[in-house]
Structures are given as C-alpha cells and as structure tokens.
Amino acid sequence: MYDVAVIGLGCAGYTAAIYLARYKLETLIVGETEGGMGITAAEVGNWPGNIDIKGPDLMENFKKHATSFENVTQKTLRVEKVEKSGKGFKLTYQNGESDEAKTIVFATGSDKRHLGVPGEDEFSGKGVTYCATCDAFFYKGKDVAVLGGGDSAVEGAAIAAQVAKKVYLIHRRSEFRAEPYWVDEVNSKDNVEFVLETNVVEILGDKTVTGVKLDKEFNGSDQIAVDGVFIEIGAVPSTALAEALGCELDDRKHIKVGEDMATSVKGVFAAGDVSSGSNHFAQFATAAGEGSVAGNSVFNYLQAGA
Secondary structure (H helix, E strand, O other), X not given: OEEEEEEOOOHHHHHHHHHHHHOOOOXXXXXXXXXXXXXXXXXXXXXXXXXXEOHHHXXXXXXXXXXXXXXXXXXXXXXXXXXXXXXXXXXXXOOOOEEEEEEEEEOOOEEEOOOOOOOOOOOEOOOEEXXXXXXXXXXXXXXEEEEOOOHHHHHHHHHHOOOOOEEEEEEOOOOOOOOHHHHHHXXXXXXEEEEEOOOEEEEEEOOOEEEEEEEEEEOOEEEEEOOXXXXXXOEEEOOHHHHHHOOOEOOOOOEOOOOOOEOOOOOEEEOHHHEOOHHHOOOHHHHHHHHHHHHXXXXXXXXXXX
C-alpha cells in the first residue's frame, strides 16, 4: 500500500509528488495524460524564473523533478474508480488492475468545455479541435475560427495567426476577458478579424469543416467559410472520481477544500484547477501552490496517525 496516491499528471499533481517525496512518503502519481492541460500552453510568460517557456517544456521539467525521487512511482493509466478500502483507498484502472493508498490527492484538473451545437461532434477531429495552440500548425495557409474570449482563446488566436491565412476570433461578448498581454498580441496581427457579440449556432461541413453559422449577420452573411474551428470557451473541473467517492462540490462544481486542501472526505485532498482553492484562479502558479500545500497536509495527516 502506498502512503499516498496523487491522481493527475499536471502541475498540481507533480508539485504535490515533489513535496510528498521529500517527506519520505511512498508516493504513486497516476493519470491518463502526462502534463495535463499544461501541455496546451504554447507560451508561459508568468512562471517565476522563466521569462518565456513553452507549456510542454515546463511540464517535462515538472515530471523529471517529481520522478527523480526513488519513492515516487508514476503510472500512465486512466483511473476508473476510487473507493474506500480497509484503512485507505483502492484505485481501479481502465485495464482492470488496481492499487491501494492510505490517502488520496485529486489533481485531476479540468476538461475542455464543448459548445453543444450541431456539427460539433460530427466534425470533431475533422476540423473541430479544442486546442488552438496544439493544432494551429495543421492549418497553415488556411482560414480558421477561434471561439471564446478568455486567455486560451485569445492566445490561441495569436498563435494561429502566425500560420493561418485568416483568423476569425468569435466571441459572444463585446470585450475579452483575457490578459491584456494577449489582447495586445492579437490586436497586433493583421490577419485576425474580431466577430464580437456573436454566437456560433452550427458548424458546417461535408467530410470536413467548411464553415460556421452565426446567430446574426457578419459582413452581410450569417455564415463564415473556414477550414478549422478551435473551440476555446473554457473548461469544466474533472470531478467525477471525487464526487463518486463522496467529496462535496461547491456551487461551481469544483471540489470544495479548506485552506489545507482537505476535502469533505477524511484522508482525501485536492489541488489545482479541480479544487475550489485560490479563488478559482486557474494558473500554473496557483496549481503549484495548492499542490505543495496538499503535500504538506498529507504528511501532517499521516504523522498524526489518522
């Protein structure tokens, strides 16, 4: 039995593992995707100590650090279920195997939010994608639409503009919620056109995406011809495992935690984008901070003989 199982291979999970390892705890860190949402960041300009580093590179550094300890075991598996078992918890994986741990840290992050319009599912992977910074390269010289107004959308539009012929940034509000830095970046691109106070109501296509249909006219038409659609309208916390275990959620469907990152279930902690901590400010720095607090809290919990 491990002292602790950290579920999630992202910023919060790896940070928790680093602290847990230094506390000499036998630590399992497990998840389906190495790097989590962090690998979708093309440019990270606010990680202290690195003026400019790419998301995948930063997450690779996290992984190398966490797995450098002999008492950290990483497994790249999908966790299907977490349940109470004896004096701890049992994790069951997609392949039917299982592990046990005395404590749990949920660092499961979040999943991309879907638009929920006709054509979205049909053309997913055929022109519809949820990561502009990941997939923009495949649309070199083509016309694309980026949907959303937050950091991921505006950053994605700026990145896409470096390779695409034309980028339509479609946002349902009149102003962007992104950092001013990214708004300035996208404003500096000659091939980005803003389509504001407008919603996409359908994604059009044949075998692949051919355009989007809008809820109002833009330049005399309610349709825009594009080859790709990047949906960047935020994310939803990945709480299914924690909720099934009995962890209380807040009104925004994040795992409710105290200042020590403890959940409502004894011996279970949460950190990062999935938690209610850090004023719901989902950043590398806040995820790392919460991961370190969770690591310390697990140590204190086990030291107390709980």
